[in-house]
Structures are given as C-alpha cells and as structure tokens.
Amino acid sequence: MTDSVRDTVIGIIAQQAVLDPAEVEMTASLDDLGIDSLGLVEAIFAIEEAFDVSVPFNANDPSENAEFDISSVAAIVAAVEALVAGKDAAEDRA
Amino acid sequence: MRRVVITGAGTVNALGQDVPATLDALREGRCGIGPLELRDVERLNIRIGAQVRGWDPEAHFNRQDIALFDKFTQFTILAARQAIGQSGLVFEDALSIASGVVLGTAGGGVNTWDDNYRAVYEEGKNRVHPFVVPKLMNNAAASHVSMEWNLRGPTFTVATACASSNHAMGQAFHMVRSGAATVMVTGGSEAMLCFGGIKAWEGLRVMSRDACRPFSLNRNGMVQGEGAGVFVFEDYDHARARGAEILAEVVGFAMSSDAGDIVMPSAQGAERAITGALRDARLNPEQVGYINAHGTGTAANDKTECAAVAHAFGQHADRLMISSTKSMHGHLIGGTGAVELLACIMALREGVIAPTIGYEEPDPECALDVVPNTARDARVEAVLSNAFAFGGLNAVLALRRV
Numbered sequence: 001m002t003d004s005v006r007d008t009v010i011g012i013i014a015q016q017a018v019l020d021p022a023e024v025e026m027t028a029s030l031d032d033l034g035i036d037s038l039g040l041v042e043a044i045f046a047i048e049e050a051f052d053v054s055v056p057f058n059a060n061d062p063s064e065n066a067e068f069d070i071s072s073v074a075a076i077v078a079a080v081e082a083l084v085a086g087k088d089a090a091e092d093r094a
Numbered sequence: 095m096r097r098v099v100i101t102g103a104g105t106v107n108a109l110g111q112d113v114p115a116t117l118d119a120l121r122e123g124r125c126g127i128g129p130l131e132l133r134d135v136e137r138l139n140i141r142i143g144a145q146v147r148g149w150d151p152e153a154h155f156n157r158q159d160i161a162l163f164d165k166f167t168q169f170t171i172l173a174a175r176q177a178i179g180q181s182g183l184v185f186e187d188a189l190s191i192a193s194g195v196v197l198g199t200a201g202g203g204v205n206t207w208d209d210n211y212r213a214v215y216e217e218g219k220n221r222v223h224p225f226v227v228p229k230l231m232n233n234a235a236a237s238h239v240s241m242e243w244n245l246r247g248p249t250f251t252v253a254t255a256c257a258s259s260n261h262a263m264g265q266a267f268h269m270v271r272s273g274a275a276t277v278m279v280t281g282g283s284e285a286m287l288c289f290g291g292i293k294a295w296e297g298l299r300v301m302s303r304d305a306c307r308p309f310s311l312n313r314n315g316m317v318q319g320e321g322a323g324v325f326v327f328e329d330y331d332h333a334r335a336r337g338a339e340i341l342a343e344v345v346g347f348a349m350s351s352d353a354g355d356i357v358m359p360s361a362q363g364a365e366r367a368i369t370g371a372l373r374d375a376r377l378n379p380e381q382v383g384y385i386n387a388h389g390t391g392t393a394a395n396d397k398t399e400c401a402a403v404a405h406a407f408g409q410h411a412d413r414l415m416i417s418s419t420k421s422m423h424g425h426l427i428g429g430t431g432a433v434e435l436l437a438c439i440m441a442l443r444e445g446v447i448a449p450t451i452g453y454e455e456p457d458p459e460c461a462l463d464v465v466p467n468t469a470r471d472a473r474v475e476a477v478l479s480n481a482f483a484f485g486g487l488n489a490v491l492a493l494r495r496v
Binding site: 036037038041044045054057058059060061 | 139297298299300301302303312313314315355356357358391392393394
C-alpha cells in the first residue's frame with residue numbers, strides 16, 4: 001500500500017510542478033519544485049480526491065498545519081500515509 | 095469639475111439593519127460573527143459567518159417583490175430606502191434623468207443559483223420558477239433601485255470581486271464630479287452565505303474556522319459576511335442649494351491592477367492605488383488620519399497591505415490609524431467597501447475610529463497602529479478606504495470632512 005501512496009502523491013506533485021515523476025526528489029521542497037500557493041491548494045485537493053481523505057490545511061496558518069507537514073515531498077508522503085492509515089483503521093472499526 | 099458629497103447612507107449587515115445600529119456596534123467593537131444557520135451547514139468545514147440575523151423579508155416587502163428579489167436585492171433595497179430617505183431627495187423630471195445607480199456585487203443572486211441548482215440537480219425537478227434569471231442577474235439590485243425611485247440616468251453594476259463596491263462608488267464619484275450625473279445612488283451588496291457560496295470559498299483554504307483577527311500574528315483567515323451599504327452621492331452645489339445635510343465629501347479615487355497573480359496580492363499594485371487616490375484628492379499624506387483597511391485577516395493580505403501603506407505614507411504611516419472592521423461585520427465580498435465606508439464617515443463626522451477587534455498578538459509584518467480592540471476618539475481631516483480584490487484589482491477612495 002505504502003508504495004502506491006507514495007507513487008500517487010509523487011504523481012500529483014509532479015503534475016503541479018510540470019515534471020516527470022522520476023524527477024521529483026523526495027528531499028525537495030515545494031519551493032524547489034516551483035509550486036506556488038495555488039499549486040499547493042490544487043495538489044492538496046487532488047490528494048483528498050485520490051485517497052478520499054480530508055487534509056487539515058489552512059493556507060494562512062503554518063501552526064495549524066503542524067499535523068500536515070508540507071516541508072518536503074517525503075514529509076507530504078508520510079503525512080498522506082498517516083491520513084490513509086487513520087482512515088483504514090476507522091473503516092476496520094466500522 | 096464639481097465637488098461630490100454624501101447626503102444619505104443606509105445599510106443592512108450583521109451588526110445592524112440600519113446605520114445607527116451599525117455605528118453603535120462599530121463604536122462598541124461588537125462582533126457580528128457567529129455560528130452559521132443555513133441548510134446543510136453540517137456538510138461545511140467552515141461554519142461561522144457574519145450573518146444578518148432575524149432577516150424577515152416579509153417585514154419589508156410584499157409577496158410579488160419577494161418573488162423577484164434575491165436576498166442581495168432585498169438588502170440593497172432596504173439600504174437604499176434608508177439612504178434616499180435621509181437625503182430627502184425626490185427624483186422627478188430633470189433630476190430623475192440626471193440621476194442614476196451604480197452598485198457593486200461579486201456574486202449577485204447566489205442564493206437563487208443555489209436554490210435552483212438544488213431543485214434541478216438534487217431534487218431532479220425539470221421546472222424552475224419563471225423569475226430565476228431576473229432574480230439572480232448581477233444588475234437586478236441596481237435595476238430595482240432605479241425602478242423604485244425613478245432614477246432614469248446611467249445605471250449599471252460593477253463586479254470586481256472584493257473591490258466591487260469601491261469600484262462602483264468610484265464610478266459614481268467620477269460621474270457626479272464630471273457632471274454626467276447630478277446624483278448617483280451607489281454602494282454594493284452581497285448575499286453569499288449559503289451552502290454553495292461557502293463551499294466554493296472553502297476550496298481555497300483561506301477561511302478561518304474560529305474568528306477574523308486582522309493584523310494579529312495568530313490570524314488564520316477570513317470570515318464571510320453579508321449585507322449591503324448604499325449611499326447618495328450628490329453634486330455639492332445641488333446639495334447646498336437645497337440645504338441638505340452633508341455627511342462627508344468624496345475627494346478622490348484611484349484604481350490599479352497588479353497584473354500579477356489571480357489570488358496573491360501585490361504591495362506595489364495596492365500602493366499605486368493608495369498614492370493615486372491621494373493625488374486625485376490633492377491630499378498630502380500627512381492630512382490622512384485614518385484608513386479603513388481591506389484587512390481580510392488572511393496571512394497574505396494583511397502583511398501586503400501594511401507594506402503598501404508603509405511605503406505610500408513613509409514616516410506618516412506610523413502616525414495614522416488603520417483598522418479592519420471586517421473583524422466585526424465580516425468580509426462582505428462585493429459589498430464590503432460600502433459597509434466599510436460607514437466607518438470612514440463615522441471617523442470624519444463623529445471623531446470615532448472603529449477598532450480592529452480580535453487582535454491578540456502583534457505581527458512585526460503589520461507594525462502599524464491598527465486601533466486594537468477598542469474604538470478611539472480622534473479628530474481626523476481625511477480618510478481612505480482600501481479594497482484589493484482577487485484578480486489583483488485595487489480601488490481606493492478618499493473622503494474629507496465638510
């Protein structure tokens with residue numbers, strides 16, 4: 001599952017950055033990739049749609065985004081994995 | 095060129111359903127923001143707004159009117175009734191032909207769109223009410239004001255998102271100043287607080303879930319409001335000749351486009367509108383005592399606006415007061431500049447500067463006197479009202495005490 005989450009997230013980021021997925025380094029920041037604020041909210045929307053999760057992100061307030069770290073591609077992948085795991089656990093309980 | 099004065103004012107907004115109630119709230123620093131009461135609110139992530147509470151169209155309009163008036167038109171008509179009533183003007187004969195209406199709105203009849211999309215998409219109906227189009231069109235409010243008061247001159251609607259009202263009032267100012275009209279009824283309104291209206295804004299992730307705290311370090315976004323502000327702009331000589339009470343003089347207006355980004359504001363674009371308004375008004379920066387800020391409470395707007403003001407005013411930026419009343423009445427989008435003009439008039443006439451409420455922590459990037467939390471008594475000579483819209487469109491008005 002984890003690989004597919006990573007691949008999907010990288011695919012979404014690559015699309016926003018107009019890059020080939022292979023060119024997206026895990027250590028890169030969104031700035032490095034040339035993704036601006038509109039690109040970021042579009043990427044988050046695409047992530048929510050792809051995984052059917054709700055990403056806690058407010059463009060105004062970095063502190064509110066502590067639970068969703070966007071400092072690098074790897075951080076975003078990890079944050080999405082956590083959201084997807086949380087959702088699967090909730091579904092298992094249900 | 096003619097001088098232009100304001101001889102009537104009216105409003106409906108979350109702080110009050112007329113000017114005196116609104117000014118009381120602005121003086122007291124009262125907050126009109128609270129939990130939203132609307133259909134499907136449980137499906138929204140953003141559940142606060144500055145709603146007009148206890149709005150009862152039947153108290154103001156007959157059944158035929160209600161069938162034709164979206165909420166943004168209802169708010170407008172009520173505000174226009176107050177403004178024109180205060181002015182004492184009756185539009186007949188030559189005056190009727192020399193007078194018009196220019197109003198701002200960003201969305202027009204958003205509630206009408208929302209209700210009728212529900213009917214056809216959600217409820218699967220194949221028939222809608224015959225008045226959907228005349229009810230939702232952006233010029234409906236301007237046209238109904240024109241019909242109700244027999245204003246037969248230039249009449250139209252301006253839509254520039256959050257700067258709509260300021261652009262509209264700027265046009266009204268230009269028309270009276272140039273002699274193209276003797277009187278212009280102007281201002282704007284917005285009624286976007288419905289499921290679809292808020293859902294659209296949620297998508298941008300710039301809305302606060304808890305409060306509007308402009309200029310405060312811990313601000314976390316804007317809060318939407320609704321309502322209308324309407325004013326009577328009149329040729330000074332005409333107003334003097336009939337002995338009208340003058341609320342303030344409109345002395346300058348300027349607009350600019352950032353030509354940059356569709357949502358991120360530019361300090362240079364804002365500054366050009368501010369300095370342009372000063373130049374147009376023939377005001378020295380030192381004469382301006384108060385600015386009603388655009389002050390949305392987003393991270394981006396507030397620091398950009400402060401940078402623009404600091405640059406435009408130089409040393410005087412530290413001596414003037416700048417407050418965002420959106421902290422109280424919310425962001426009325428296309429109607430916001432109109433309601434905010436009331437705070438400008440209050441500053442000039444009553445010497446009371448409305449505060450920025452919800453202010454908790456200083457932000458070094460917003461290091462101006464933002465009149466935190468409590469209104470202040472101060473005699474001011476001239477004021478500015480800023481509006482900076484998505485799309486990078488800026489509109490700044492300058493007013494003076496008469």
